Amino acid sequence: MTLAVFFGCTFIAFGPALGLFLFxxxxxxxxxxxxxxxxxxxxxxxxxxxxxxxxxVKASNPQDEPLQKGLLIFGVMFSVLLQEAFRFLYYKLLxxxxxxxxxxxxxxxxxxSIQQMAYVAGxxxxxxxxxxxxxxxxxxxxxxxxxxxxxxxxxxFLTSAFMTMVLIFLHTFWGILxxxxxxxxxxxxxxxxxxxxLAVSGSTFCNPLYVGSLVPSYLLMAAAAxxxxxxxxxxxxxxxxxxxxxxxxxxxxxxx
Amino acid sequence: xxxxxxxxxxxLPLQQESMASALFNTDQNDNSERxxxDNSERxxxxNPESETNGQPQNNIQQVVEQDEEEDEELTLKYGAKHVIMxxxxxxxxxxxxxxxxxxxxFYTRKDGQLIYTPFTEETETVGQRALNSILNAAIxxxxxxxxxxxxxxxxxxxxxxxxxxxxxxxxxxxxxxFSFIYLGEVFKTYNVAMDYITVALMIWNFGVxxxxxxxxxGPLRLQQAYLIxxxxxxxxxFIKYLPEWTAWLILAVISVYDLVAVLCPKGPLRMLVETxxxxxxxxxxxxxxxxxxxxxxxxxxxDPEAQRKASKNSTYDKQAPANQTQNEDAEADDGGFxxxxxxxxxxRIGPIESTPESRAAVQALPSNSQTSEDPEExxxxxxxxxxxxxxxxxxxxxxxxxxxxxxxxxxxxxxxIGLCLTLLLLAIFKKALPAxxxxxxxxxxxxxxxxNLVQPFMDQLAFHQFYx
Numbered sequence: 001m002t003l004a005v006f007f008g009c010t011f012i013a014f015g016p017a018l019g020l021f022l023f024x025x026x027x028x029x030x031x032x033x034x035x036x037x038x039x040x041x042x043x044x045x046x047x048x049x050x051x052x053x054x055x056x057v058k059a060s061n062p063q064d065e066p067l068q069k070g071l072l073i074f075g076v077m078f079s080v081l082l083q084e085a086f087r088f089l090y091y092k093l094l095x096x097x098x099x100x101x102x103x104x105x106x107x108x109x110x111x112x113s114i115q116q117m118a119y120v121a122g123x124x125x126x127x128x129x130x131x132x133x134x135x136x137x138x139x140x141x142x143x144x145x146x147x148x149x150x151x152x153x154x155x156x157f158l159t160s161a162f163m164t165m166v167l168i169f170l171h172t173f174w175g176i177l178x179x180x181x182x183x184x185x186x187x188x189x190x191x192x193x194x195x196x197x198l199a200v201s202g203s204t205f206c207n208p209l210y211v212g213s214l215v216p217s218y219l220l221m222a223a224a225a226x227x228x229x230x231x232x233x234x235x236x237x238x239x240x241x242x243x244x245x246x247x248x249x250x251x252x253x254x255x256x
Numbered sequence: 257x258x259x260x261x262x263x264x265x266x267x268l269p270l271q272q273e274s275m276a277s278a279l280f281n282t283d284q285n286d287n288s289e290r291x292x293x294d295n296s297e298r299x300x301x302x303n304p305e306s307e308t309n310g311q312p313q314n315n316i317q318q319v320v321e322q323d324e325e326e327d328e329e330l331t332l333k334y335g336a337k338h339v340i341m342x343x344x345x346x347x348x349x350x351x352x353x354x355x356x357x358x359x360x361x362f363y364t365r366k367d368g369q370l371i372y373t374p375f376t377e378e379t380e381t382v383g384q385r386a387l388n389s390i391l392n393a394a395i396x397x398x399x400x401x402x403x404x405x406x407x408x409x410x411x412x413x414x415x416x417x418x419x420x421x422x423x424x425x426x427x428x429x430x431x432x433x434f435s436f437i438y439l440g441e442v443f444k445t446y447n448v449a450m451d452y453i454t455v456a457l458m459i460w461n462f463g464v465x466x467x468x469x470x471x472x473x474g475p476l477r478l479q480q481a482y483l484i485x486x487x488x489x490x491x492x493x494f495i496k497y498l499p500e501w502t503a504w505l506i507l508a509v510i511s512v513y514d515l516v517a518v519l520c521p522k523g524p525l526r527m528l529v530e531t532x533x534x535x536x537x538x539x540x541x542x543x544x545x546x547x548x549x550x551x552x553x554x555x556x557x558x559d560p561e562a563q564r565k566a567s568k569n570s571t572y573d574k575q576a577p578a579n580q581t582q583n584e585d586a587e588a589d590d591g592g593f594x595x596x597x598x599x600x601x602x603x604r605i606g607p608i609e610s611t612p613e614s615r616a617a618v619q620a621l622p623s624n625s626q627t628s629e630d631p632e633e634x635x636x637x638x639x640x641x642x643x644x645x646x647x648x649x650x651x652x653x654x655x656x657x658x659x660x661x662x663x664x665x666x667x668x669x670x671x672x673i674g675l676c677l678t679l680l681l682l683a684i685f686k687k688a689l690p691a692x693x694x695x696x697x698x699x700x701x702x703x704x705x706x707x708n709l710v711q712p713f714m715d716q717l718a719f720h721q722f723y724x
Contacts, residue, residue, distance in 0.1 A: 029336040029337045029339065029340035033339060033340070033676060036343075036672050036673060036676070037673065037676070039669050040669050040670070040673045043666055043670075046710055046713075046724070047705050047709065049713075049724075050705075050712075050713040050714075051705075051709050054709050054712065054713065057712075072716050072717070072720065072722065073722075075713060076717070080724060129724070131665055132662055132665070132710075132714060133718070133723060135661040135665060136660060136662060136718065139660065163723055167723060200723070204721065204723040205722060207720065207721035207722070208721060
């Protein structure tokens with residue numbers, strides 16, 4: 001507990017996202033608006049799924065432990081599906097927004113592309129998801145207490161922070177993949193995103209066996225990262241040139 | 257897209273509060289007018305023949321299609337940047353309020369209620385509590401309505417000195433007394449030993465610099481910081497002295513009242529604005545948070561043609577050059593209202609007080625509606641009342657919600673999205689729109705939904721360490 005745990009977990013969970021925000025989003029007002037709107041859409045999806053879960057719980061016997069756990073699992077799955085549905089709705093909204101921006105612009109092209117919007121939307125979803133998972137834990141971490149004194153895992157805060165970080169990254173990549181699938185009408189990409197999300201959430205069901213949840217999630221994140229990178233126009237050659245800081249005299253390294 | 261909503265910060269005790277609340281409603285309307293005004297003016301940049309103040313609808317038909325598109329594009333681009341210019345101060349104000357609520361227990365401790373909410377909520381039955389809170393909200397809103405009407409009457413009969421003096425007293429109270437209390441409570445919370453002499457020095461400096469920055473001249477950032485601080489102080493007072501159900505009811509009713517007062521033809525705010533238009537005066541330029549100083553730019557852009565435009569335009573123009581005074585005056589209770597009256601007096605009977613030369617010079621110049629050639633340089637303005645009520649909502653959410661930080665975060669995002677939507681609607685309809693209703697509605701919906709529905713769900717998830 002205390003400040004060390006608080007700051008440590010905060011920066012593990014939100015550090016990369018903060019970096020992404022500061023370096024790629026904070027300078028452009030349009031992107032900030034898209035980010036906050038993405039957070040809002042995620043929030044609405046959470047609201048609806050909690051409503052469904054709440055109704056289900058109220059209609060059932062509160063004493064029945066396995067039933068309650070089953071309802072919770074159902075709630076999680078339903079929430080994942082609803083989140084992806086709202087990602088699709090957000091895609092539709094952003095498409096309309098791009099059409100509007102194009103119509104109003106002087107030179108006929110939008111100040112922001114759908115790929116950039118996909119990235120920012122993903123970060124928005126991820127940040128809100130991470131914040132809702134993590135903030136109450138962080139507030140508790142500031143106060144007194146001993147983690148796991150009743151026999152639970154002592155790594156609760158740490159693993160929560162790592163899980164939050166991986167979820168933020170995953171949402172970012174899923175945003176890119178999902179929007180790309182919607183743009184090019186590749187339904188299998190969209191299905192892959194949904195299946196990945198279900199898999200990651202499903203893997204958390206074996207918590208506190210953290211090996212079962214963190215390892216697959218990070219592997220999936222690496223896969224999603226590579227896929228999103230390739231879809232965004234990256235290639236192994238680009239990566240190699242970036243790492244070696246080469247400038248070939250052609251265009252510099254692509255920056256979003 | 258320049259949104260100006262001028263609202264006076266409701267002053268605490270006695271009539272000042274109702275008067276202040278009244279001013280805030282009036283300002284809302286004026287803001288909308290000014291927003292409309294802005295759009296009209298922008299269109300005029302492209303099409304000088306078209307706009308008159310206050311009737312952009314007629315002009316819309318006259319505007320050339322291309323101009324309108326260009327305008328809309330300018331508006332949209334203008335809008336994104338200025339939405340952010342509003343997001344930042346609103347966020348800062350909320351952060352200050354939430355940080356104070358979380359650390360200083362004084363503002364969550366129940367120490368009585370305002371005289372405007374005389375009915376207690378510590379009752380035996382739920383029905384009685386509901387009734388009491390409805391009565392409290394009704395009393396508060398009637399006080400606000402009465403004060404708005406009183407303000408309209410005062411304005412109509414040109415009792416400017418009364419309003420001016422009252423605003424000065426209110427700002428003095430806010431900057432000295434409330435900040436003294438706040439400082440005292442912070443010291444108590446952190447157990448800091450402090451002597452009266454040091455405190456007196458600190459409060460004196462804080463207050464005097466605040467009065468100077470807000471009513472006269474000062475660095476822009478400092479003035480903005482002072483406005484945010486006094487909005488936060490006011491919001492904290494409301495959070496402390498309004499009981500729970502009453503607070504939520506008042507928020508809801510104020511949004512409805514705002515909507516009605518700005519959009520209905522017979523609303524007091526609308527009447528106030530129309531009177532201001534007839535007299536070719538600006539309304540309450542000071543109770544606004546302004547993001548830029550466009551003083552010098554305006555001096556350079558005088559368009560005689562604008563003088564022939566409807567009075568509101570020129571009113572707005574005079575206001576734009578008077579942004580300086582606006583900034584100076586932008587203080588909770590005083591609000592450029594006093595400055596504006598000063599300007600009016602200066603216009604009619606010559607400078608009585610020591611007004612800045614530039615102000616008098618600008619007044620003498622032909623008024624135009626062109627506030628700025630470069631829309632990027634035009635600042636955004638938001639009324640202090642908006643700041644206060646947004647912060648009250650988020651502060652109450654952080655003080656009393658069982659969901660705690662989740663609820664606070666949800667309300668925060670909801671309010672920001674509401675603000676964004678309001679500005680978007682403004683860009684689309686180019687009509688006067690109040691800033692409160694959408695944000696407060698979203699905030700209330702998300703507060704109750706998150707607190708009652710999402711919190712149990714997230715609790716269970718955290719307990720099992722499931723992730724969605």
